[in-house]
Amino acid sequence: TAKERQSGVEVYDPAADGHDRGRLVLLSEFRRALAQGDLVVHFQPKVALATGAVTGVEALVRWAHPTRGLLGPGEFVPAVERTGLIEPLTDRVLDLALAQARAWAAQGLEVPVAVNLSARSVHRGDLPDRVLAALAGHGVPAGMLCLELTETALLTEPERARDVLTRLRAAGIRISIDDFGTGYSSMGRIRHLPVDEIKIDRSYVAALAECAEDAALVRSAIDLGHRLGLTVVAEGVEDDGTAASLQALGCDVGQGYLFGRPLPADELTRWLTGRRP
Numbered sequence: 001t002a003k004e005r006q007s008g009v010e011v012y013d014p015a016a017d018g019h020d021r022g023r024l025v026l027l028s029e030f031r032r033a034l035a036q037g038d039l040v041v042h043f044q045p046k047v048a049l050a051t052g053a054v055t056g057v058e059a060l061v062r063w064a065h066p067t068r069g070l071l072g073p074g075e076f077v078p079a080v081e082r083t084g085l086i087e088p089l090t091d092r093v094l095d096l097a098l099a100q101a102r103a104w105a106a107q108g109l110e111v112p113v114a115v116n117l118s119a120r121s122v123h124r125g126d127l128p129d130r131v132l133a134a135l136a137g138h139g140v141p142a143g144m145l146c147l148e149l150t151e152t153a154l155l156t157e158p159e160r161a162r163d164v165l166t167r168l169r170a171a172g173i174r175i176s177i178d179d180f181g182t183g184y185s186s187m188g189r190i191r192h193l194p195v196d197e198i199k200i201d202r203s204y205v206a207a208l209a210e211c212a213e214d215a216a217l218v219r220s221a222i223d224l225g226h227r228l229g230l231t232v233v234a235e236g237v238e239d240d241g242t243a244a245s246l247q248a249l250g251c252d253v254g255q256g257y258l259f260g261r262p263l264p265a266d267e268l269t270r271w272l273t274g275r276r277p
C-alpha cells in the first residue's frame with residue numbers, strides 16, 4: 001500500500017512487472033547480505049595536494065554477492081535508497097569504517113574516515129544518536145569521522161537537514177558536501193550550511209586542463225570554499241596535469257586514481273605504511 005511504501009516497507013505486489021520483481025529479488029537478497037555480513041567497504045585515500053600527506057580515506061561500500069561477485073554501489077544503492085533498508089546499510093558502513101579506523105589507530109596510523117550518507121538519512125532525527133553511539137562503541141573520537149552528503153540532500157526539508165547537521169557538527173564530526181557543482185544554486189545555499197568541506201564533482205575535475213568552462217567552475221568553487229573557510233577537495237584526479245592545475249588553483253586536497261583506487265583495508269594499510277618515510 002502507499003502507506004507501507006512511504007514508511008519504506010517493501011510489500012509484494014502481484015501485479016509487479018519484471019522490473020519491480022527484479023528489484024524485489026535484489027532487496028530480499030540485500031536483506032540476507034546484511035544478515036550474513038556480505039557488505040564490505042573499500043577505502044580510497046584523500047591526499048593533500050601541496051605535501052602528498054594522506055588527510056583521510058573515504059569508505060565506499062561493496063557487496064560480496066554469493067553468485068554475482070563483488071558489486072559496486074551503483075548496482076544496489078539506488079534501489080536500497082528507496083527503502084528503509086538504507087538506514088541499516090548506513091549503520092553497517094559506519095560500523096565497518098569505524099572498526100577500521102580503530103584498528104589503524106592501534107597500529108599507530110591516524111586515519112580519519114569519511115562515510116557517505118544518502119539524502120534520506122539526513123532528514124532522520126535519530127541519525128546523530130546513531131552516529132554518536134557507533135563512535136562510542138568503537139572508541140573513535142568524533143573528529144576522526146567525516147560524513148559526506150550531496151547538495152540535493154539539503155534541498156528537501158532544509159530546516160530538518162540543517163538541524164541534523166548542526167547536531168552532528170556540534171559533536172565534532174566533520175561535514176562534507178559531496179559532488180559539489182552538480183546541484184543547483186549551490187553557491188548561494190552553501191553559505192548558510194553547517195559544513196567543513198566541499199568536494200568538487202569529478203565531472204568538472206576530469207577535463208580541467210582542456211575545458212575553460214570547467215576550469216572556471218573549479219576556480220570559483222575553490223575561491224568560494226576558501227572564502228567560507230572550508231577545505232576544498234577535488235574528486236576524480238586521474239593524472240599529474242590535473243593535480244598540478246588543482247594545486248595551482250589552491251585546491252587543498254585531491255582524491256582519485258592518480259593517488260590510489262579504492263582498496264580493501266589490508267591493501268590500503270600496506271599502501272599507507274609503504275609510503276611513510
Ligand code: C2E
Pocket residue numbers: 044059060061072073074077090093115116117118178179202235236237238255256257258262
Ligand atoms: P562518490 O561518493 O562520489 O564516490 C566516488 C566514486 O568515484 C567512487 O565510486 C570511486 O571509486 C570513484 N572514483 C574515485 N576516484 C576516481 C577517479 O579518479 N576516476 C573515476 N572515474 N572514478 C573515481 P564507487 O565506489 O562506485 O561509488 C559510487 C557512489 O556510490 C559514490 O559516489 C556514492 O555516492 C555511492 N556510495 C558509495 N558507498 C556508499 C555508502 O556507503 N552509502 C551510500 N549511501 N552511498 C555510497
Ligand code: CA
Pocket residue numbers: 058116148178
Ligand atoms: Ca562521497
Ligand code: CA
Pocket residue numbers: 178179199201235
Ligand atoms: Ca563524490
Ligand code: CA
Pocket residue numbers: 179201202
Ligand atoms: Ca561523484
